Amino acid sequence: MEWETVIGLEIHAQLATKSKIFSGAATAYGAEPNSQACAVDLGLPGVLPVINKKVVTMAVKFGVAIEAEIPPKSVFARKNYFYPDLPKGYQISQFELPIVSTGHIDIQLEDGSTKRVGVTRAHLEEDAGKSMHEGFGNYTGIDLNRAGTPLLEIVSEPDMRNAKEAVAYMKKIHSIVRYLEICDGNMQEGSFRCDANVSIRPKGQEEFGTRAELKNINSFRFVEQAINIEVERQIDILEDGGKILQETRLYDPNKNETRSMRSKEEANDYRYFPDPDLLPVEIENSFIEDIRGQLPELPDAKKQRFINEFKLSEYDSGVLTAQKEMSDFFEACVNSADGEAKLSSNWITGQLAAALNKENKDITESPVSAEMLGGMVKRIKDDTISGKIAKQVFEAMWNGEGDTDAIIESKGLKQVTDTGEIEKLVDDVIANSPDQVAQYQAAPEEKQGKLIGYFVGQIMKQSQGKANPKQVNELLNVKLKS
Amino acid sequence: MHQSTLAQLSVALESKQISSEELTRLYLDRCKKYNDSLNCFITINEDEAIEKAKFADQQRADNKHTALTGIPVAQKDIFCTNGIKTSCGSKMLDNFIAPYDATIVEKMNNAGFVTLGKTNMDEFAMGSSNETSFYGAVKNPWNTEYVPGGSSGGSASAVAARLAPIATGTDTGGSIRQPASLCGITGLKPTYGRVSRYGMIAFASSLDQGGPMALTAEDAALMMNVIAGFDERDSTSAEQTVDDYTEKLNDSIEGLKIGLPKEYFGEGLDSNIAKIVEEGIKELEKLGAVCKEIELPNTELSIPAYYVVAPAECSSNLSRFDGVRFGHRCEEPTDLSDLYCRSRGEGFGKEVKRRIMIGAYVLSAGYYDAYYLKAQQIRHLIRDDFQNAFKDIDVIAGPTATGTAFKLNEMIDDPVSMYLSDLYTVSVNLAGLPAISVPAGFVNNLPVGMQLIGNYFEESRLLNIAHQFQQATDHHKAIPGGFE
Numbered sequence: 001m002e003w004e005t006v007i008g009l010e011i012h013a014q015l016a017t018k019s020k021i022f023s024g025a026a027t028a029y030g031a032e033p034n035s036q037a038c039a040v041d042l043g044l045p046g047v048l049p050v051i052n053k054k055v056v057t058m059a060v061k062f063g064v065a066i067e068a069e070i071p072p073k074s075v076f077a078r079k080n081y082f083y084p085d086l087p088k089g090y091q092i093s094q095f096e097l098p099i100v101s102t103g104h105i106d107i108q109l110e111d112g113s114t115k116r117v118g119v120t121r122a123h124l125e126e127d128a129g130k131s132m133h134e135g136f137g138n139y140t141g142i143d144l145n146r147a148g149t150p151l152l153e154i155v156s157e158p159d160m161r162n163a164k165e166a167v168a169y170m171k172k173i174h175s176i177v178r179y180l181e182i183c184d185g186n187m188q189e190g191s192f193r194c195d196a197n198v199s200i201r202p203k204g205q206e207e208f209g210t211r212a213e214l215k216n217i218n219s220f221r222f223v224e225q226a227i228n229i230e231v232e233r234q235i236d237i238l239e240d241g242g243k244i245l246q247e248t249r250l251y252d253p254n255k256n257e258t259r260s261m262r263s264k265e266e267a268n269d270y271r272y273f274p275d276p277d278l279l280p281v282e283i284e285n286s287f288i289e290d291i292r293g294q295l296p297e298l299p300d301a302k303k304q305r306f307i308n309e310f311k312l313s314e315y316d317s318g319v320l321t322a323q324k325e326m327s328d329f330f331e332a333c334v335n336s337a338d339g340e341a342k343l344s345s346n347w348i349t350g351q352l353a354a355a356l357n358k359e360n361k362d363i364t365e366s367p368v369s370a371e372m373l374g375g376m377v378k379r380i381k382d383d384t385i386s387g388k389i390a391k392q393v394f395e396a397m398w399n400g401e402g403d404t405d406a407i408i409e410s411k412g413l414k415q416v417t418d419t420g421e422i423e424k425l426v427d428d429v430i431a432n433s434p435d436q437v438a439q440y441q442a443a444p445e446e447k448q449g450k451l452i453g454y455f456v457g458q459i460m461k462q463s464q465g466k467a468n469p470k471q472v473n474e475l476l477n478v479k480l481k482s
Numbered sequence: 483m484h485q486s487t488l489a490q491l492s493v494a495l496e497s498k499q500i501s502s503e504e505l506t507r508l509y510l511d512r513c514k515k516y517n518d519s520l521n522c523f524i525t526i527n528e529d530e531a532i533e534k535a536k537f538a539d540q541q542r543a544d545n546k547h548t549a550l551t552g553i554p555v556a557q558k559d560i561f562c563t564n565g566i567k568t569s570c571g572s573k574m575l576d577n578f579i580a581p582y583d584a585t586i587v588e589k590m591n592n593a594g595f596v597t598l599g600k601t602n603m604d605e606f607a608m609g610s611s612n613e614t615s616f617y618g619a620v621k622n623p624w625n626t627e628y629v630p631g632g633s634s635g636g637s638a639s640a641v642a643a644r645l646a647p648i649a650t651g652t653d654t655g656g657s658i659r660q661p662a663s664l665c666g667i668t669g670l671k672p673t674y675g676r677v678s679r680y681g682m683i684a685f686a687s688s689l690d691q692g693g694p695m696a697l698t699a700e701d702a703a704l705m706m707n708v709i710a711g712f713d714e715r716d717s718t719s720a721e722q723t724v725d726d727y728t729e730k731l732n733d734s735i736e737g738l739k740i741g742l743p744k745e746y747f748g749e750g751l752d753s754n755i756a757k758i759v760e761e762g763i764k765e766l767e768k769l770g771a772v773c774k775e776i777e778l779p780n781t782e783l784s785i786p787a788y789y790v791v792a793p794a795e796c797s798s799n800l801s802r803f804d805g806v807r808f809g810h811r812c813e814e815p816t817d818l819s820d821l822y823c824r825s826r827g828e829g830f831g832k833e834v835k836r837r838i839m840i841g842a843y844v845l846s847a848g849y850y851d852a853y854y855l856k857a858q859q860i861r862h863l864i865r866d867d868f869q870n871a872f873k874d875i876d877v878i879a880g881p882t883a884t885g886t887a888f889k890l891n892e893m894i895d896d897p898v899s900m901y902l903s904d905l906y907t908v909s910v911n912l913a914g915l916p917a918i919s920v921p922a923g924f925v926n927n928l929p930v931g932m933q934l935i936g937n938y939f940e941e942s943r944l945l946n947i948a949h950q951f952q953q954a955t956d957h958h959k960a961i962p963g964g965f966e
Contacts, residue, residue: 039582043802044580044807045568046568046580046680048680048716049717050714080798084818089802090801271842271847273845276718277684
C-alpha cells in the first residue's frame with residue numbers, strides 16, 4: 001500500500017527578552033543554578049506574576065509577519081500539573097484565546113515550487129525549570145533559572161507531507177523569528193525547539209491516522225531523522241496489521257529511534273482555566289499598525305529584491321537571505337566590492353561558506369569581514385588578481401594576515417598584465433612543448449579547447465599564478481593556430 | 483489606654499501622653515496574658531515589636547513621623563512578613579519565613595505601625611469559624627465557648643478583646659465581615675483591586691481582598707488611607723485614584739437612599755438578628771436615610787457559585803505547596819509521587835483537602851463547562867443584579883451573618899451548614915464590591931453586625947455611613963467582660 005505522511009509542528013521559540021515573562025529575573029543562559037530565580041520564579045507564597053510588555057510586542061510582531069489575525073483580547077490560562085521543576089504546580093500559558101490567531105507561511109519545495117503552510121495559532125507561555133538527575137546521589141537537582149523564560153509556541157496546521165517539508169517549515173520560522181529579532185534561534189541552548197506530530201494514512205484517504213507526538217527536538221537534522229524513522233515505524237506496524245497508539249514519544253539521535261514516553265491514557269488532565277492573577281491582554285488596532293509599520297524586510301521580500309536588484313539566481317538569493325546576518329554580510333560585501341554582486345555571491349556561498357562550515361563557525365563569527373571580502377572581490381573585478389590568486393588571498397585573510405591590498409603587496413601577488421611579459425612566457429612554453437603543440441594542431445577544433453589547458457597550466461606555473469589568464473588564453477589561441 | 487481607638491492613640495502619642503514603647507509593652511502584656519485563653523495569635527513578635535516601637539519614638543522625636551507612627555497592629559498570618567514566620571494557619575507553612583513583606587505590611591511599616599504579632603486564622607483562610615487552623619481554634623472574647631467566626635477570627639478576637647488596637651484581615655467570602663460581626667467590631671472589605679494582594683497568600687485570587695478590622699469606622703478609614711492604592715506588583719490592583727477616607731466621615735447622610743434586599747431578610751435569617759438589623763436601619767432613617775425594598779434575585783445562586791469558583795482557584799493556588807522548595811516535606815520519601823502525596827497529605831488539614839478536591843473536580847475535563855463556566859456565568863448575573871439595584875439606591879443594608887457566634891465544634895462536621903452561613907457575604911466577593919460590617923447590637927450577649935454594601939470604589943461612602951451610625955449608637959464601644 002502507498003502511504004501518505006501527515007505532519008504538524010509545534011515550535012517553541014524563546015523570546016529574546018532580558019527579563020522573564022512574569023518577573024524581573026534575568027534570562028541569560030548558563031548562569032549558576034538558581035542564581036536567576038526570584039520569589040516569583042520560585043513560586044513562593046503570596047507573590048504574583050506581572051506581564052513583561054516586551055513579550056506582547058514580540059508576539060504581535062510575529063503575528064503580523066505571518067499575516068495572522070491578532071485578536072483584540074487574549075487570555076492567560078493556568079495549565080495545572082505537578083512536576084518538581086514546575087514551581088507553582090501550574091504553567092502560565094494561553095489556551096482558548098491565544099495572542100496570535102490563524103496565519104501562514106510559504107516554504108520552498110525541492111522541485112522549486114512554493115507551498116503554503118497554515119499556522120493555527122501562536123501563544124505565549126512560561127518555560128519550566130530543569131531537573132538534573134545526575135550528580136546528586138539519590139536526589140534530583142532542580143535549577144529554576146529557566147523557569148519563567150518567555151516562550152512563543154507556534155502551532156502549524158497538519159499541512160506537511162514529508163520530513164523535508166517539515167524541515168523547510170521549521171527553517172522558515174527560524175529565519176522569520178531571527179529577522180524579527182524576537183528569538184536568538186540558538187538550538188543548542190534550547191532557544192528554538194519543536195515537537196512533531198506525525199501520522200500516516202493510506203494515500204487518498206481523507207481522514208487522519210492516529211498520531212504520535214515526538215517531543216523536544218532541537219536540530220533541523222534530528223527533525224528530519226526523527227520523522228523519517230517514526231514514519232517507518234508506523235508503516236511497519238500498520239503493514240503488520242497492528243494499530244498506532246496515540247502517545248508521546250522521544251527521539252534518541254544516538255540510536256536513531258523513537259521511544260514511548262507516555263500514552264494518551266497516562267496523559268495529564270491539565271485543568272486549564274483563566275489565570276485570575278493576570279488581566280486579559282488587550283491589543284488595539286493602532287498598536288498592530290505601529291508594529292506593521294516598523295516591521296523589517298522579511299526573508300521572502302528580501303529574496304525577491306536580491307533577484308531583481310542583483311540579478312542573482314533564485315537559488316543563490318534563497319541561500320543568502322535565509323539568515324538575516326548572511327544577507328547583511330552579502331549586502332555589505334557588495335557595497336565594498338563596488339556593486340559586484342554575482343562574484344560576491346559566489347564567494348560567500350562557495351569559499352566562505354565552506355571555510356565557515358569546516359570550522360563550525362557562524363557567519364557572524366567569520367574572521368573575514370564583509371568589507372574585507374568585498375575588497376578582494378573588487379581586486380578580482382579590476383584584474384589586480386585572478387580568481388586563482390584570490391584563493392590564496394582569501395586564505396591569508398582567513399588566517400588574519402591583513403586585508404586584500406596588504407596581502408597582495410606583501411606576497412607580490414599582483415597579476416601580470418604586461419602583454420610583453422606574458423607573450424614571452426607563451427612563446428617559451430610553446431617552444432618547449434613541440435609534442436603538445438603537434439597534438440593540439442592535429443586535434444579537431446572541439447577538442448582543442450581542452451588541450452589548451454596544458455599550455456595555460458604551464459604558463460601559470462611559470463608565472464606563479466600571476467599571469468592574467470584571460471590574456472594568456474587570447475595569446476595562446478592566436479599563436480597555436482598560426 | 484488599651485480601650486482607645488486609633489484616632490485617640492494618635493493624639494496620645496502626639497501629645498507625649500504615652501510613648502510608643504510604653505503603648506507597645508502595654509499591648510504585648512495583654513497579648514501574652516490573654517492569648518492562652520483566646521489563642522488569637524500564632525506568633526507574638528515581642529522583641530522586634532519593642533525595637534520597632536523605640537524606633538518609632540525616635541522618629542517622633544526627630545519629627546519624621548506620620549500621625550500613626552508608633553501605633554501597634556496585629557497582622558493576619560496570611561500576610562507575608564519579612565523575617566517573621568507566615569504560616570497561613572497551616573502545618574504546611576509552619577516552617578515558612580518569607581524573604582519579603584506583603585504590600586499591605588510594607589505600607590503599614592512605612593507609616594510607622596508596630597507589628598505585635600501574627601494572628602490565627604482558618605487554614606489558608608478556608609473556614610467560617612477559625613476552627614480549621616493547625617494552631618487550634620480561636621475563642622470569641624464575648625464567650626470563650628463560642629467561635630469568633632472566620633477566617634480572620636484571630637484578628638477579630640484580638641481587636642474585640644483589645645489585645646491590639648487594629649488588625650488586618652482578608653475577605654474571600656466574608657472572612658473580614660463575618661468575624662467582625664461575631665466579635666462586635668468594624669470590618670471593611672474593600673472593592674476588589676483597591677488593596678494590593680501582593681504578599682497575601684492566595685486562597686481564591688479573583689475574590690481575595692485585604693482590609694481593616696477595627697474598633698470604629700474612623701479607625702478603618704485611617705488604615706485604608708495607608709493600605710489602599712495601585713501596586714505594580716499586583717496586575718489586578720486598580721489604578722483608580724485613592725480617596726482620603728477620613729474626608730467624608732462627618733458628612734450628613736440626609737437623603738441617603740438605602741436598598742433592603744428582600745432576599746436578605748427571608749428564610750434562613752434568625753429572627754433575633756433580623757430585629758437588630760431592622761433597628762439599626764431605623765437608626766439610619768433617623769439620620770435622614772430613606773429606605774426601599776430591592777431585589778437581588780440571584781442571591782440564592784451565590785453560595786453554589788462561590789463554592790465552585792473559590793475551590794477551583796484554591797486547588798490551583800495551593801499546588802505550589804508540594805514539599806519541593808519550602809514548607810512541609812514528609813520524612814524519607816520513596817519516590818516523587820510519595821513525596822507529593824505524603825507532604826500534602828500531612829501538611830494540609832481536612833477542610834483544605836476538601837476544597838482542593840472539589841476544585842480539581844470542577845475544573846477537570848468534561849466537568850469544566852457544567853461547573854466552572856456555569857459558576858462564572860452566575861457571577862455575571864450577580865454582578866448585574868447589584869448594578870441594577872445601584873441605579874436607584876446608594877447603598878444596600880442587611881445582616882452580615884445569618885446568626886450570632888455558634889459554639890465551638892457545633893458545626894465543624896457539617897461543612898454544608900457552615901458554607902450556607904456565608905449567604906449574605908459571598909455575593910459581594912463574587913461581584914467585587916466593597917462592604918462593611920458594623921456592630922448593631924447583641925443577642926444573648928453575643929454581638930450582631932449590620933452589613934452595608936456599596937458600589938465599586940465607594941469605600942468613602944460606606945465609612946461615612948458607618949461613622950455616622952457609630953456617632954449615634956454605642957454598640958461598638960461595648961467591651962467583652964473580662965477584657966476591660
